Amino acid sequence: MAAPQILKPGEGFAVEALLTPAEARAAYFAAVSIPPPAVERVGLADATGRILAAAAVADTEYPADSRSTMDGFALVAAEGRSPRRIVGEIRMGHVPPGPIGPGESMRIPTGGVLPAGADAVIPVEDSVESEAPDGSGPVVVPNDVLESGENFTPPGSDMRPGDCVLDAGRRIGGPELAVLATLGIVDVPVYKRPRVAIVSTGDELVEAAKQPGRGQVRDSNRWAIAGALIALGCEPVQRPVAIDTPEALTEALRSALAAADAVVLTGGSSVGVRDLTPRVIDGLGKPGVIVHGLRVKPGKPTVFAMLDGKPVIGLPGNPASSLMILEAVAAPIFSRLAGEAVTPQSTIAAIAEQPFTGRPGWTWFVPAELRYVDGRVLASPLILRSAQTSLLARAHGYVVVGPESTAIATGAAVTVHRYSSGGRSG
Numbered sequence: 001m002a003a004p005q006i007l008k009p010g011e012g013f014a015v016e017a018l019l020t021p022a023e024a025r026a027a028y029f030a031a032v033s034i035p036p037p038a039v040e041r042v043g044l045a046d047a048t049g050r051i052l053a054a055a056a057v058a059d060t061e062y063p064a065d066s067r068s069t070m071d072g073f074a075l076v077a078a079e080g081r082s083p084r085r086i087v088g089e090i091r092m093g094h095v096p097p098g099p100i101g102p103g104e105s106m107r108i109p110t111g112g113v114l115p116a117g118a119d120a121v122i123p124v125e126d127s128v129e130s131e132a133p134d135g136s137g138p139v140v141v142p143n144d145v146l147e148s149g150e151n152f153t154p155p156g157s158d159m160r161p162g163d164c165v166l167d168a169g170r171r172i173g174g175p176e177l178a179v180l181a182t183l184g185i186v187d188v189p190v191y192k193r194p195r196v197a198i199v200s201t202g203d204e205l206v207e208a209a210k211q212p213g214r215g216q217v218r219d220s221n222r223w224a225i226a227g228a229l230i231a232l233g234c235e236p237v238q239r240p241v242a243i244d245t246p247e248a249l250t251e252a253l254r255s256a257l258a259a260a261d262a263v264v265l266t267g268g269s270s271v272g273v274r275d276l277t278p279r280v281i282d283g284l285g286k287p288g289v290i291v292h293g294l295r296v297k298p299g300k301p302t303v304f305a306m307l308d309g310k311p312v313i314g315l316p317g318n319p320a321s322s323l324m325i326l327e328a329v330a331a332p333i334f335s336r337l338a339g340e341a342v343t344p345q346s347t348i349a350a351i352a353e354q355p356f357t358g359r360p361g362w363t364w365f366v367p368a369e370l371r372y373v374d375g376r377v378l379a380s381p382l383i384l385r386s387a388q389t390s391l392l393a394r395a396h397g398y399v400v401v402g403p404e405s406t407a408i409a410t411g412a413a414v415t416v417h418r419y420s421s422g423g424r425s426g
Helices: 021-031 174-182 221-231 246-259 277-282 319-338
Strands: 039-043 072-075 084-089 104-108 120-123 127-131 138-142 164-166 187-191 195-200 235-238 262-266 287-292 303-307 310-315 347-352 363-373 376-381 397-401 413-417
Touching (some): 021 287, 021 319, 072 084, 072 138, 246 262, 246 310, 262 319, 277 287, 310 319, 319 363
Parallel strands (some): 084 104, 195 262, 347 376
Antiparallel strands (some): 039 187, 072 104, 072 120
């Protein structure tokens, strides 16, 4: 593939120069380096959702002993179905009272430690317990012949010394917490959440708490962006709205850079006379704008930039466009900034109830609505109107159409991508 063309500010949007989302990300990551964030330590209770900053490595064998997987009797498998005297009981959390010898067994609970000499466990339901004919005490008789190694986990079957169980860059959830607790890692090294400043631009914007006047709208973008950034492991930092003048936007961006590790701007990235974002970004540091303009719908006027080591992402001003581009295109930038190895993404396999259409050579992100009928998941496109605030809230996710194909036909399999920060579930 030829090297992607990178559109610079002021050139206008020539279709042949626009990059696909994949090309834009590749161009960006080839041009800049995003180092991992600083490391801090938190307790297990505070580690959920954080990104692990150091690999979790087993220090010894887990389990340390052979442990039963059944409530039953520990015994010697080779003795077949012959009666075994019950010579003791193993208690949870205690060592066995002693070894077993020929013709002997011990009661054992699930998770109990096998006594020396035993090499199998017969479940209670697969055995018969009775008194010995000579009155010497209780005996157990297996219903079936066992193989050595049945119904217990040997030492080291879960983790062995030196095993890398969790890699750095992994998001910590329930399974990861279980591993950390098992390994005794209670002071957990995690990456600090990068601070990402959010700057909305536009003379028409007012705060959510205010009543808009004629021609004004409440600034919903900053809250949508904040929710998505939190889901990506970042800490949003809300900044004042910047009005549409070069001086105001320059000062807003400069102060945002001083307050955070990265900046997201919404609005002002198209090619009109008063769309200032690319020009202002390019004048504030190096290397400046890397990508301006994507071959996508919605979100064509997206900007990827870097200013003196800090990512700056310019998103469209339309609500549906800005959040869609952050979720579908820019998310890996913020995952890398947060130290996460893989951008979190959940999908739903569905069948197209109606066709999803695109445009040759373009990538379209089409909001989708789901229905559950007779055990099938059916997906239908929602009409894409970028200025609508409620559009993505009414969608269960989005479908990617293109750039290779221009349509997904009715009845075809389709993948619905869920929004990282929420979205409709019912």
